[in-house]
Amino acid sequence: RKEVEQDPGPFNVPEGATVAFNCTYSNSASQSFFWYRQDCRKEPKLLMSVYSSGNEDGRFTAQLNRASQYISLLIRDSKLSDSATYLCVVNVMDSNYQLIWGAGTKLIIKP
C-alpha cells in the first residue's frame, strides 16, 4: 500500500461546480499535512496547510480525519484557473524532514 494515496483522476468538472477529493495516508505517526497545487509542467506551490480543526481559505476548505487517516480538499464555485494537479503531502514524525508526496489528483474545469 502506498504511504500517501490519491485518486489520479482526472476529475472533469463544470465551471461553478463544487468538487472534493480525498487523500489517504497509511502512517498513523503523520503529524503535518499540506495541499500543494501543480500546474502542467510547472513547480508545486503550497495551496494550504491542513490543521486538525480544518481550515478554509476563500473557496478552498481542507479537512483532516485522523481516525480514518485521510485529508480532503473541497473547492467551491470552481474557476477555469483551478485546473491543475493537487498534491497531498504528509510529514511523518519519524521520517526526519521527509515529506511524503502523493502522486496527485488532476482536476479539469470545463467552461
Next chain:
Amino acid sequence: NAGVTQTPKFRILKIGQSMTLQCTQDMNHNYMYWYRQDPGMGLKLIYYSVGAGITDKGEVPNGYNVSRSTTEDFPLRLELAAPSQTSVYFCASSYEEPMGGQGSEAFFGQGTRLTVV
C-alpha cells in the same frame, strides 16, 4: 527576490556522462531539498540539507551527491548518468522544517527536465 533558481531547465545526457544541477535561493532559508518527479509518481526526496555544511540522504540518494558550502547554494551532482535517472528534478527550500508552521512552506525552483539516452 528571485526565490529558488535552478539551472539548466532542460538537459540531455548520454549514459555515463556527469553533470551538476545548480540550485540557489535568496530567501536565507536553512532547509533545502532535492526531489525527483517521475510520471504518475509523487515527488521523491533525493537529498536534503538543514544548513550550510550539513547534508543527509533522502529516500532515493543512489547515483547522486550534494554539497552545501553556503546557505544559498545546494548543487546536485550526477556522476554516471543512467536511463533510470531520466526525470524532472526540483530543488526546494523552506525557512523551517516542514512541520506545518508558518515558515514551513516549501518554495520550489522551476525544475530541470533531464533525459538520459
